[in-house]
Amino acid sequence: MTSNWFIGVATTTDSSDLDPNAIVEETAKKMSAFSRYWQSINWDNILSSLISKGISLAISLVILLIIKKVGTTLIEKGFKKYHNNPAYSTNRIETLQKLTHNTFIYLLYFILAYTLLTIVGVPVSSLIAGAGIAGIAIGLGAQGFINDLLTGFFIILERQMDVGDYVQIENYEGTVLAVGLRTTQIKGPDGTVHFIPNRQILIVSNKSRSDMRALIQIHLKPSADIEKVSQIIQTTNQELLPNYPEITTSPVLLGLSDLGNGQVVFKVMMYTLNGAQFKVQADFLAAYMQALTEAGIDIPQPFLPTA
Numbered sequence: 001m002t003s004n005w006f007i008g009v010a011t012t013t014d015s016s017d018l019d020p021n022a023i024v025e026e027t028a029k030k031m032s033a034f035s036r037y038w039q040s041i042n043w044d045n046i047l048s049s050l051i052s053k054g055i056s057l058a059i060s061l062v063i064l065l066i067i068k069k070v071g072t073t074l075i076e077k078g079f080k081k082y083h084n085n086p087a088y089s090t091n092r093i094e095t096l097q098k099l100t101h102n103t104f105i106y107l108l109y110f111i112l113a114y115t116l117l118t119i120v121g122v123p124v125s126s127l128i129a130g131a132g133i134a135g136i137a138i139g140l141g142a143q144g145f146i147n148d149l150l151t152g153f154f155i156i157l158e159r160q161m162d163v164g165d166y167v168q169i170e171n172y173e174g175t176v177l178a179v180g181l182r183t184t185q186i187k188g189p190d191g192t193v194h195f196i197p198n199r200q201i202l203i204v205s206n207k208s209r210s211d212m213r214a215l216i217q218i219h220l221k222p223s224a225d226i227e228k229v230s231q232i233i234q235t236t237n238q239e240l241l242p243n244y245p246e247i248t249t250s251p252v253l254l255g256l257s258d259l260g261n262g263q264v265v266f267k268v269m270m271y272t273l274n275g276a277q278f279k280v281q282a283d284f285l286a287a288y289m290q291a292l293t294e295a296g297i298d299i300p301q302p303f304l305p306t307a
Contacts, residue, residue, distance in 0.1 A: 053119050060115045064108055071104050094163040095179050099156060102180060145182070147199035152181040155198060165208035166275065169201055211248045212277040216285050217257075217265040218292070221300055226256060229266055229297060236291045237268075240284060246276035251284075263300070 079097040154160075156179055161167050165176045167186065174188040184201060186194045220229065230253055237251045247270055254267035268288070272280045293299060 056119045057116065060112075060119065064112055064115075068105070068108055071108075072101065075101055075104065095156065098163065098178055099180065144197070144199055148182040148197050151198035151201060152179070152184070155179060155184070155201065155204075156181075160204045161206050162208075165206055167207060168205040169196060169203070172196060208274045210274070211271040212274050214270050214272055214277040214281040214284070216268040216281055216288065218268075218285070218288055219263065219265050219300055220256075221298055222264055224297055226266070228295065229292065232291050232295050232297070233266070233268060233288055236284075236287050240287055244272075244280060244283075246273045247280060248272060 075097065079093055079100075082093045161176050161179060161184075163176050163178060166174070167176055169184070169186065172186055172188065172194045174186040174192075174194070177185040177187050177193065179185075180198075182198060184196045184198060186196065188194060218229075218233075220226075233251075233253060241247060241250070249271040251268050251270040254269055256264050256266055258264055268284070270280070270284075289299065
């Protein structure tokens with residue numbers, strides 16, 4: 001009897017769980033709730049809001065693109081008249097032009113972000129207030145960034161270097177590509193571009209602010225006729241000087257220097273415009289060597305020119 005009672009209960013329970021009518025009623029209730037929720041949504045307002053915000057975003061982007069184009073053109077035209085004025089340094093003008101352009105672009109990015117957030121409905125004022133509170137904590141970890149800005153400002157203000165200058169900063173040497181408020185870009189002789197944080201710039205060795213020395217050393221034997229060597233070099237200088245307007249001071253014959261171990265060099269020094277010293281040194285050295293060789297002056301081998 002007990003067994004039958006258990007079987008009866010089990011059978012009754014299974015038939016209730018699998019009752020198709022109950023399943024249909026439960027599903028109908030769920031579908032009805034979802035249907036009511038779906039119907040309660042005001043799709044007209046949502047579609048209207050999306051279209052309105054989309055149009056506002058498109059108009060804002062077009063306006064900002066126009067402002068960017070006009071602003072960039074005005075900046076270029078504004079600095080163009082200074083490029084054509086010999087009273088202003090070209091490198092200085094290029095540095096200020098790049099700085100002005102970058103500042104203008106950053107300002108546009110800020111305006112664009114603010115506009116997008118406002119159109120979407122993000123409470124920008126609340127975010128700014130929250131950012132002010134969090135800024136204290138963030139500022140403690142942003143001291144390096146602030147140092148970059150301050151150092152960059154004084155580098156530009158004091159004209160320590162301009163775009164196009166050949167400088168040496170610590171172990172980096174090359175041509176300045178850009179001087180920004182955060183980093184300075186230097187292109188090395190091998191083409192490598194170095195991005196140096198301004199806070200790491202302690203000493204700037206600018207090699208573009210004055211004339212540069214071209215020092216030529218000619219290795220000779222101690223038995224060489226120094227008087228004859230001097231005459232040949234002077235004659236060669238007179239022939240070459242008219243072709244090198246970049247030479248700012250006439251060549252000076254420094255005479256012999258003893259290198260020890262029976263080696264001597266005859267030194268000639270001159271000053272050139274910045275950047276021209278390497279070519280002048282190579283050209284004059286080649287001309288000296290050819291003239292001395294043709295005059296029968298014995299040049300020791302191997303010849304090791306140094307600067």
